[in-house]
Amino acid sequence: MEPLRQLAKEKLRGKKAIAVMSAKGGVGKSLVSALLALSLRGAVLVDLDVHTMATTKLFGLEGKLHEVTKKGIEPFKLGELGVVSLGGIVKDKYVVLPGGNAGEVMESLVAYANLGDANYVVFDLPPGLGDEVLTLERLTDFFPVVVTTPSAVSVKVVEYVMRYLNERGKRPLLVVNMAYMDCGDGKVARPFGDLKNAEDLAKRYNAPVVELPIDPSLESYIGKIHEYDGVVKGKVKKELVPYLT
Amino acid sequence: MEPLRQLAKEKLRGKKAIAVMSAKGGVGKSLVSALLALSLRGAVLVDLDVHTMATTKLFGLEGKLHEVTKKGIEPFKLGELGVVSLGGIVKDKYVVLPGGNAGEVMESLVAYANLGDANYVVFDLPPGLGDEVLTLERLTDFFPVVVTTPSAVSVKVVEYVMRYLNERGKRPLLVVNMAYMDCGDGKVARPFGDLKNAEDLAKRYNAPVVELPIDPSLESYIGKIHEYDGVVKGKVKKELVPYLT
Amino acid sequence: MHEWSVAEAVIRTVVNWANENHVTQVKKVKVGIPSFSFLDVEILKEAFDTMKSDSPLGKAELEVVFKDPTFKCRNCGLTFSLKDVRDQLESLKGEFGEEYPLHLMPALAPSFLKCPKCGSHDIVAETQDITIDGIEVEESGTAQTVG
Amino acid sequence: MHEWSVAEAVIRTVVNWANENHVTQVKKVKVGIPSFSFLDVEILKEAFDTMKSDSPLGKAELEVVFKDPTFKCRNCGLTFSLKDVRDQLESLKGEFGEEYPLHLMPALAPSFLKCPKCGSHDIVAETQDITIDGIEVEESGTAQTVG
Ligand SMILES: Nc1ncnc2c1ncn2[C@@H]1O[C@H](COP(=O)(O)OP(=O)(O)O)[C@@H](O)[C@H]1O
Ligand SMILES: Nc1ncnc2c1ncn2[C@@H]1O[C@H](COP(=O)(O)OP(=O)(O)O)[C@@H](O)[C@H]1O
Ligand SMILES: [Mg+2]
Ligand SMILES: [Mg+2]
Ligand SMILES: [Mg+2]
Ligand SMILES: [Mg+2]
Ligand code: NI
Ligand code: NI
Ligand SMILES: [Zn+2]
Ligand SMILES: [Zn+2]
Numbered sequence: 020m021e022p023l024r025q026l027a028k029e030k031l032r033g034k035k036a037i038a039v040m041s042a043k044g045g046v047g048k049s050l051v052s053a054l055l056a057l058s059l060r061g062a063v064l065v066d067l068d069v070h071t072m073a074t075t076k077l078f079g080l081e082g083k084l085h086e087v088t089k090k091g092i093e094p095f096k097l098g099e100l101g102v103v104s105l106g107g108i109v110k111d112k113y114v115v116l117p118g119g120n121a122g123e124v125m126e127s128l129v130a131y132a133n134l135g136d137a138n139y140v141v142f143d144l145p146p147g148l149g150d151e152v153l154t155l156e157r158l159t160d161f162f163p164v165v166v167t168t169p170s171a172v173s174v175k176v177v178e179y180v181m182r183y184l185n186e187r188g189k190r191p192l193l194v195v196n197m198a199y200m201d202c203g204d205g206k207v208a209r210p211f212g213d214l215k216n217a218e219d220l221a222k223r224y225n226a227p228v229v230e231l232p233i234d235p236s237l238e239s240y241i242g243k244i245h246e247y248d249g250v251v252k253g254k255v256k257k258e259l260v261p262y263l264t
Numbered sequence: 265m266e267p268l269r270q271l272a273k274e275k276l277r278g279k280k281a282i283a284v285m286s287a288k289g290g291v292g293k294s295l296v297s298a299l300l301a302l303s304l305r306g307a308v309l310v311d312l313d314v315h316t317m318a319t320t321k322l323f324g325l326e327g328k329l330h331e332v333t334k335k336g337i338e339p340f341k342l343g344e345l346g347v348v349s350l351g352g353i354v355k356d357k358y359v360v361l362p363g364g365n366a367g368e369v370m371e372s373l374v375a376y377a378n379l380g381d382a383n384y385v386v387f388d389l390p391p392g393l394g395d396e397v398l399t400l401e402r403l404t405d406f407f408p409v410v411v412t413t414p415s416a417v418s419v420k421v422v423e424y425v426m427r428y429l430n431e432r433g434k435r436p437l438l439v440v441n442m443a444y445m446d447c448g449d450g451k452v453a454r455p456f457g458d459l460k461n462a463e464d465l466a467k468r469y470n471a472p473v474v475e476l477p478i479d480p481s482l483e484s485y486i487g488k489i490h491e492y493d494g495v496v497k498g499k500v501k502k503e504l505v506p507y508l509t
Numbered sequence: 510m511h512e513w514s515v516a517e518a519v520i521r522t523v524v525n526w527a528n529e530n531h532v533t534q535v536k537k538v539k540v541g542i543p544s545f546s547f548l549d550v551e552i553l554k555e556a557f558d559t560m561k562s563d564s565p566l567g568k569a570e571l572e573v574v575f576k577d578p579t580f581k582c583r584n585c586g587l588t589f590s591l592k593d594v595r596d597q598l599e600s601l602k603g604e605f606g607e608e609y610p611l612h613l614m615p616a617l618a619p620s621f622l623k624c625p626k627c628g629s630h631d632i633v634a635e636t637q638d639i640t641i642d643g644i645e646v647e648e649s650g651t652a653q654t655v656g
Numbered sequence: 657m658h659e660w661s662v663a664e665a666v667i668r669t670v671v672n673w674a675n676e677n678h679v680t681q682v683k684k685v686k687v688g689i690p691s692f693s694f695l696d697v698e699i700l701k702e703a704f705d706t707m708k709s710d711s712p713l714g715k716a717e718l719e720v721v722f723k724d725p726t727f728k729c730r731n732c733g734l735t736f737s738l739k740d741v742r743d744q745l746e747s748l749k750g751e752f753g754e755e756y757p758l759h760l761m762p763a764l765a766p767s768f769l770k771c772p773k774c775g776s777h778d779i780v781a782e783t784q785d786i787t788i789d790g791i792e793v794e795e796s797g798t799a800q801t802v803g
Binding site: 042043044045046049070071072073076077081113114115116117118119120121122145146147148149150152153170171172175176179180182183210211212235238241242 | 287288289290291294315316317318321322326358359360361362363364365366367390391392393394395397398415416417420421424425427428455456457480483486487
Binding site: 265266267268270271274329332333334335336337353354355357358359360361362365368369372373375376 | 657658660661662664665666668669672673687703730752755757760761763764765766767768777778779780784785786787788
């Protein structure tokens with residue numbers, strides 16, 4: 020009998036849970052999570068990467084603390100979107116946790132979050148294939164959005180996740196982020212190699228693929244990602260969202 | 265009384281332990297670890313990122329199993345360099361572990377590794393600020409090499425690590441990876457923004473900085489990184505190694 | 510203020526348990542809470558009493574037991590108690606105010622507390638968070654320990 | 657083959673302990689090992705006897721106790737024992753041979769074993785790895801439990 024786990028489960032009941040994940044770091048999980056949550060109607064984004072809390076950096080929420088009411092931790096509001104992050108609890112303190120505690124913290128974060136009448140809960144996961152994934156599996160039957168770049172190392176590492184999810188009976192969607200860069204004049208560059216590795220991976224696991232370009236202008240939207248309306252957001256809306264609604 | 269921890273500690277005694285770390289993923293920890301270990305005389309590279317095992321991918325060691333002798337787990341040999349990775353134990357199986365087990369596995373990996381008469385042990389750490397860092401602290405008084413990219417999110421996340429290490433009384437070295445790209449004709453591009461954020465961070469923590477360029481040719485050395493002798497390796501040898509020897 | 514969420518968690522959990530075990534009336538629920546979370550018992554009980562109606566917990570009483578954790582430093586081996594880190598807790602409350610991180614999430618303790626001997630954050634506590642330590646039901650009149 | 661490393665770990669740990677506690681002669685060392693690591697006791701004892709000389713363990717005997725772990729699935733709550741996953745262990749040994757991953761690192765169990773009820777890898781075992789469960793010293797002649 021674990022009251023916080025029970026509450027976390029009930030908070031998620033009836034909502035569509037989407038887990039943005041990848042064993043590899045730095046492939047764009049947090050960015051894709053943010054743009055996806057911004058593109059869904061009625062979503063709460065829950066940042067489960069308790070060591071980096073990238074969400075607070077993307078949305079300019081650093082140093083802000085969550086309000087806590089009778090209904091729990093009130094998400095930060097960015098238009099229609101709600102955002103919940105451990106950053107809103109610990110401010111700018113580093114989070115260092117021995118094994119097991121991270122899972123407990125994640126469970127409390129979901130249990131205490133006021134998810135209101137959101138239809139979607141988007142989880143931004145840390146890299147690896149550890150407690151975070153297991154903890155989320157305990158809480159809900161999530162839909163996995165697996166993120167990779169085209170690079171050989173990334174695709175190989177992400178294959179672990181695909182195989183794991185497959186064995187768990189899940190059908191993930193594969194996002195190949197930073198797949199290409201538009202150089203103007205119809206020219207396209209592929210700084211992380213061609214897409215063959217990633218596309219083969221998707222085929223092996225029978226997963227739909229969405230390819231997202233590199234947009235160098237993204238860096239200038241760090242801190243105000245909700246104002247970004249460029250090519251990556253467009254692709255997320257047009258190609259990723261339809262698989263999830 | 266923990267016999268494996270005891271053995272791990274004694275294996276490291278008298279050797280210089282270097283921890284390549286970053287709370288952020290995908291910044292180049294594994295690449296820097298590999299190039300650094302290749303540039304030191306008499307080093308063993310120990311891959312502690314048990315979920316990705318990137319080292320096996322960089323060196324083309326996938327599917328190979330470590331030999332185990334009376335002296336323990338025999339490192340893979342690449343010229344003078346020894347490489348130890350969980351990949352050499354689990355082959356191509358995914359590793360999924362609940363909290364705490366990852367630390368245990370790391371401890372066994374070090375305890376059983378035959379480090380021979382190596383002078384240097386380079387640890388490639390996973391992202392985050394979790395059990396891996398704490399486990400390594402229990403084993404040895406390591407020298408931290410902290411890796412970031414110039415991007416704003418990365419620098420903010422890496423600040424947590426700098427602050428943590430600082431409070432623990434350590435003086436890290438900061439590597440700004442993918443700092444710039446040589447476009448020929450003396451032209452330099454900075455796809456991840458300028459270096460001000462990263463350099464300010466280094467100044468705040470009184471840390472020496474080494475900047476490494478982007479080398480697009482690196483992708484073609486995945487699987488044979490020991491054959492790479494390009495510009496990043498040159499910088500590692502000339503600018504990073506002197507701080508560590 | 511998240512005492513209301515805690516009460517909700519306890520109620521939902523015990524109601525589930527009661528339904529599964531065909532228990533129609535619960536007399537008492539005993540809840541264990543790490544002492545350093547400093548939950549407000551008054552608010553917790555008020556929340557519990559407000560939300561318990563129309564359930565097998567309609568007449569249930571809430572008993573709160575504050576548990577003092579024992580910490581163990583995995584770096585130097587020291588075992589220590591709350592009073593050894595009292596000053597650290599106080600300065601944390603000073604910095605964050607009432608809704609301070611360990612109030613909401615006791616499992617964050619290793620991030621905010623250091624071993625008083627060696628300064629390491631590598632500390633484990635056996636009391637991680639809220640537990641249900643006992644449920645007393647009307648039918649038998651005896652305390653039944655679950656968890 | 658890593659039985660030699662295990663023996664070395666045990667010897668180094670007990671020698672350290674003996675030095676710290678001014679013990680000059682250890683009679684017996686009792687070591688606990690998770691049974692599913694299938695360490696070879698013959699090799700372990702041979703290694704122990706070969707390496708123990710010139711130390712307070714010079715005349716010490718090694719006693720090995722294989723511990724059968726109890727697993728708990730955190731996903732569905734099932735508690736199960738080794739015999740419930742015997743077939744999984746066998747196929748693992750078939751795939752990897754003698755030096756299979758759980759032989760070297762019992763803490764890898766959740767990666768290779770699944771809950772027999774729900775299929776989850778989210779399983780915890782209380783016996784994680786090698787422990788020293790007791791040391792008997794010459795002086796007193798009585799077993800002293802440490803660890
Ligand atoms: N499609 C893209 N175009 C340009 N920059 C990107 C793109 N996707 C991610 N980035 C940048 O790459 C870095 C890593 O992305 P992030 O979302 O933090 O990865 P992860 O969460 O997987 O660690 C960030 O600086 C982010 O802004
Ligand atoms: N200086 C560089 N130039 C070009 N590519 C790089 C450079 N550093 C890293 N990379 C590439 O970036 C990706 C991430 O690097 P990696 O070492 O795996 O990061 P981490 O270990 O921090 O997750 C890899 O595909 C790697 O080959
Ligand atoms: Mg992220
Ligand atoms: Mg719990
Ligand atoms: Mg890496
Ligand atoms: Mg141990
Ligand atoms: Ni509160
Ligand atoms: Ni062996
Ligand atoms: Zn300590
Ligand atoms: Zn199960």
